[in-house]
Amino acid sequence: MANPPEFQISSGGAVALQPVIVARKSPSRLFWERFRQDKAALAGAVVIGILILIAIFGGPLAEKITGHQQNSTYSQMTDAYGVPFGPNGQFWFGADAAGRDLFVRTMYGARTSLFVGIVASGIAVLIGLIVGLTAGFFGGIADTLLSRAADVLLAVPQILIAVGVVAACSTNKNGCLGGLLQPGLTVVIAVITIFSWSYIARIVRGYTLSLREKEFVESARAAGAGNVRILATEILPNLIGPLIVYSTLLIPTNILFEAALSYLGLGIPADQASWGSILSDAQQLYDVAWWLMLFPGAFLIVTTLAFNLLGDGLRDAFDVRSER
Amino acid sequence: MSKTVRYTALFVAIAAFAVLAAGCGSKKKSSSGSTTTTSSSGGSTGAVGSGSYDNGSPAKGGVYRIGWEASFGFTNNFDPTGEYLGNAWGLYSNLMLRSLVGYKHQPGAAGNELIGDLSTDVPTPTDGGLTYTYTLRSGIKFAPPVNRVVTSKDVAYAMNRLANPKDGGQYSFYYTVIKGWDAVANGKATSVSGITTPDDKTIVFHLTKAAGDFNLRMSMPATAPIPPEIGKCFEGKPGDYGRDVISNGPYMLKGSDAVTASCSALKPMSGYDGANGNHITLVRNPNYDQSTDSYRKNYPDSFRFVVNSNADDIFAKVQAGQLEDEVSSPAPKTVRAYATDPALKPRMIPNVGDRTNYFTMNLTQAPFDDVHVRRAMNWIVDKAALQKAWGGPIPGSIATHIVPPVLYNNGLAEYDPYSTPNNAGDQAKAAAEMKQSKYDPGKTGKCTASACKGVLVIADTRGVDTRMIPILEEDATKIGLTLKVRSINGAYTTIQTPAKNIPFSERPSWGKDYADPYTFFAELFDSGAIIKSGNTNYSLVGLTPAIASKVGATGNLTNVPTIDPDINACSAKLSGDRTACWENLDKKLMTTVVPWVPYLWPNNVFIVGPKVTHWNYDQFTDGPAFSSVSVKG
DSSP, rough: OOOSSSSSOHHHHHOOOOOOOOOOOOOOHHHHHHHHHHHHHHHHHHHHHHHHHIIIIIIIHHHHHOOTTTOOOGGGBBBSSSOOOOOSSTTTTTTTTHHHHHHHHHHHHHHHHHHHHHHHHHHHHHHHHHHHHHHHHHOOOHHHHHHHHHHHHHHHHHHHHEEEEEESSSTTTTTTTTTTTTTTTHHHHHHHHHHHHHHHHHHHHHHHHHHHHHHHHHHHHTOOOOHHHOOOOOOOOHHHHHHHHHHHHHHHHHHHHHHHHTTTTOOTTSSOOOHHHHHHHTTTTTTOOTTHHHHHHHHHHHHHHHHHHHHHHHHHHOOOOOOO | OOHHHHHHHHHHHHHHHHHHHHHHHHHOOOOOOOOOBOOOOOTOOOOOOSSSSESSOOOOOOOEEEESSOOOOOSSTTTTTTOOOOHHHHHHHIIIOSSSSSEOOOOOOOGGGGEEBBSSOOOOOOOOTTTTEBBOOTTOOOOOTTTTTTOOHHHHHHHHHHHOOOGSSSGGGGGTTTTTHHHHHTTTTOOOOTEEEETTTEEEEEBOOOOHHHHHHSSSSGGGGOOOHHHHGGOOOGGGGGGGOOOSSSSSTTTTSSSSTTTTOOOOOTOOOOOTEEEEEEETTTTOGGGGGSOOOOSEEEEEEEEEEEHHHHHHHHHTSSEEEEESSSHHHHHHHTTTTTTGGEEEEEEESSSSEEEOOTTTTTTTTTTHHHHHHHHOOOOOOOHHHSTTTTTEEOOOOOOOOGGTTTTTTTOTOOOOOSSSOOOOHHHHHHHTTTOOTTSSSSSSGGGSEEEEEEEEHHHHHHHHHHHHHHHHHHOOOOOOEEEEETTTHHHGGGGOOOOSSSOOOOSSSSTTTHHHHHHHHGGGGGSSSSSTTTTTTTTTTHHHHHOOOOSSOOOOOOOOOHHHHHHHHTTTTTHHHHHHHHHHHHIIIEEEEEEEHHHHHHHHTTTTEEEETTTTTEETTTTTEEEEE
8 A cells, every 4th residue: 555645735836746655664674674784793693603603513524624633632733841833734723732633622612602602691581581571560579679689690799609609510420409500511501691691681671661651551451461461462572672682792791701711710621622711721821822812812702793793783773763 | 883993893803813912922032141050950851950050159148039929828827837838848947947857958868868957966766766855956046036045845835836726737647646645636635745845955755656757757847946935925826826937047037026025015027918918028037046057058138938920920030030039830831941942941940849740549439449440540541641741851750659769769760560651551451451340341441331431530720730631531531431520720629528529630749748658658548537628538548438427428438448557567667678668558559559540750840040149959848948049149
C-alpha cells in the first residue's frame, strides 16, 4: 500500500506536489542498512568469524600441517641453557620455554580463549537477564535484594576472590561444590561468570524500569496480559538489541579475564594452551624470546579489538540516536 | 568512535605491539667490565668450580649490598628461635650469631666440618654418647645494648626458649633427645633438666639416647645464646625478638646501640623493618673481638639487604655494579648470558647445593601403591630434559638417589640404580617393570588400569614448573599414565596436607639442615614426621592405619613400607660406619621403597657485582660466605 500524500498545496499560487512514496522497512532491515555501512564493524565480524574457524579447526590443522603435537617437547628447539629458539621453517612461531611448537599452541589457545569468553559471557548474560528483569519489573523487595547483591559483587576484588576459588577447587580430583565445579575450564568459566553477570543485570534492570512504564506495556496490561506474558512479549523483545551489544562487549572483557587468570597461573591446566598462559610463560623470557609475546599477544589484541568494533557497530546500528 | 578512529586504533595497536616485541627481542649488550679475575668457577660445561672468586685484594671497608628476590620470606620474622629459612641462617651464622659450634664458612666438604665457635672446641661425647660438655671461649660479648660477656646460662636460656612451643621453635624436634626436653615442650617444666651449667663457661647436655650428630645439631642458629634480660621481653611472643636480635658475632642490626635493655623501653631496632619489610642493615658490633674468631674475616663495614620483587632488575643491578650480590635464582637466560660472555663468566659462581629436587609418589594412592609403577616412573623419566628445563648443567647435576653425595663425603657418587642412556629414560626397562604391576594385567608394558587415567599431579606455577610439566606428561604417557595436572601458586601447602591424598607432585625439593643425612631421612621418611599439616613425608613412608586416622589420610594402607628402625639405627651411630649406614638406607629407599624420582641436585648459582674483590661459598648455609666477602670501598 502506498503511503498517503503528506500534503498538497492547491493550484493558483503554489506547487502541486506528487505523493511521496517511502518503502516501509522492517526494523531488521533498518538495522542491517545501518550496520553494513560500518566497515569497521563488518571487519570485526569477519575477523571474529575467522577466529571461530581457527578455534574449531586451527589446532588440529596446525598439528597436521607441522606434524607437531601441541604438548610435545622438541629438545632441538631449546639451547643448552634451556632457552627456546625463535621462528624457523618448521616452527613458524618458534618454540615456547618447554620447546613446544608455539604456532600449534597459539592455534589451540584460540579455542580456549574463545570458548571461555563466549560460554562465560553467555551464562553471565542469561543470569543477568533474569536478575535484571526480575529486579526492574517487579521492583520492591526483589529489586532491593537483587540490586544489592549485584552491587556487592561489583565491589568485590575480583582477582583476589578468583585466586581463592580457583585454588580451592583445584587441589583435588573432584573439584569443589560436590564435584559441580571441576578443576580447569569449568572453574574458570564459573569464576568469570560470577563476576560478570552483575554488569548485565544492572543494564537490564535500567532498561526494564524504563520499558515497564511505556504505553504499550500499559496497553497490554489493560488488555488483560499477565506479568509473564508482558515480560515475554513486550519487555524482552525490546531488550534483545542492548543485550546483543553488551554481550559482544562482554566477550572480550572475559577473554582478557581468562588471560589474566592464566597469566597468574590459575585455572587453565598446564597442558591446555591459552593465550594468557603462553604470555605468562613469556614473563621470564620476553627479552630473549620476543616471539613468546608477539604471537599470542597479537591474537589477543586482534580478538578483543574485533569484538569491540563489532559491539560498537551493533550499538550504533541498534540505536538510531547515536551519532555516526 | 568514528570509523577512521577505529581503523587507526587497530593499526596503531598492532604496530605498537609489534614494535614493542621487536624491541624487547634486541640483544642486551653485556658489560665489558674491567675485571682482573684471578680465579673463575663454572663454565659452559656446567662443572662446579672452586666456589670462590677473587678480583683484587680484599680490604676492610665499604657497604656490601645484596638484592633479595620477592620478599625475605622469613618463617619466624627473623627470630632465631623459630627461623627456619636457609637464607636467614646465612646472616646469623656468618655475621650475627655464634653458636657453640660452627663452621669455617668455606665451600665444599671443608665448609661442612664443625669447629668450635662460641665453644673452644668440638667436644667428644662421653658416657657412651649420652653426655656432651662444651667449654665457652673467653672474650665473646653481646652487642649493645647488652654489652656483657656471653655465659653458658645464655645458651641454656636459648635452649629453654627453643623447647617451649609458645616461643615458636620450628625445629625443636632435633633436641628431643635431651633429657627433660619433652617436659618443657608439654608445659610440665620450665627448664630442661638435661641441660646444666656448672659455671659460666661450661654447659653440659645429657641425652636420653645416643645421637651421633648431636654436635651438628648444636650448630644451628636457634641454639645460639640469647641474653635473658632481652629474651624475657619476648616470652610467648614468637617472632617479635626478630627486630631486636642481640648479636654476639661481628655484626649487629643497625640501631642496636640506640635502644635500651629494658622491656618497657625496648623499641625495634632500625636495621630491620619487620615482617613485611624490605631491608635489613647490619653494622659492625663494637664488642666483637676478632682474636676470638679464626674464620670470619669481616671486611665490609656494613651489609645492606634489600628486597626487590623483580629478579631481572636484581641481576641487572648486580651486572651494573649497583649491587654486589643476590639472594635469588638466575633464570636460564641469565645463566646463558654469563656463561657465553668471557667478561661476565668469572662473575657467575655455581656451587653444590646439598639439595635434591624430586618427584614424590604417595605410597597409598593408586597406581603408586604398587612399587613396580614407582620403579617404572624412575626408569622412564627423561632427567636430561628436566635438567635442561632448569637451565642446563650449570644450575644442577642429575640426581640419581636421595641424598646428595657431598653429605656422604662423596660416597654413592657413582650410584645410579636407574641408569639410562644419556639420562633420557629407558622405555624398554620401564615397560619391563610395568609388566610386573597389577595395573598392567595384560602385560603390555603400559598401565592399562583406570587408576592410571587422570592421575592427579600437583605442580607449582613457577616458570620452571611450566617447563617441566610437558616433559613429565610425555614421559608418563609412555608407560600408560595420563596426568591431571593442577598448578597452584604455592603448591607446598596442598602437598603437605596428607588428608588431600595427593598421589604425585613435581614440586618438592629438600636441602640439608646440617651436614648429616639424618636431616633428609628423619624429616622425609620417618613415620613420626607425618603430621596433619606442614607434613614433609609426602610419600607417607611408614604410614600406619593409626597415623592415617590421625592425619585424615585415606587410601591403600596395606603393607606401606617403613624405614623407622633403619633411621633409628643409623642415627644412634656415633662415627665409623655411620655414613655407610645412611648410604645403605639410601639404596634401600631407591630400590625397595622407591618413594621418589630424584632428578636434580641443584647448584646454587651466584652472580656477583664488579666491585666485589672476594667472594666464596658457605657450604653450611648454602649461600654466600658473608663473613669472607669484600667489596671495593
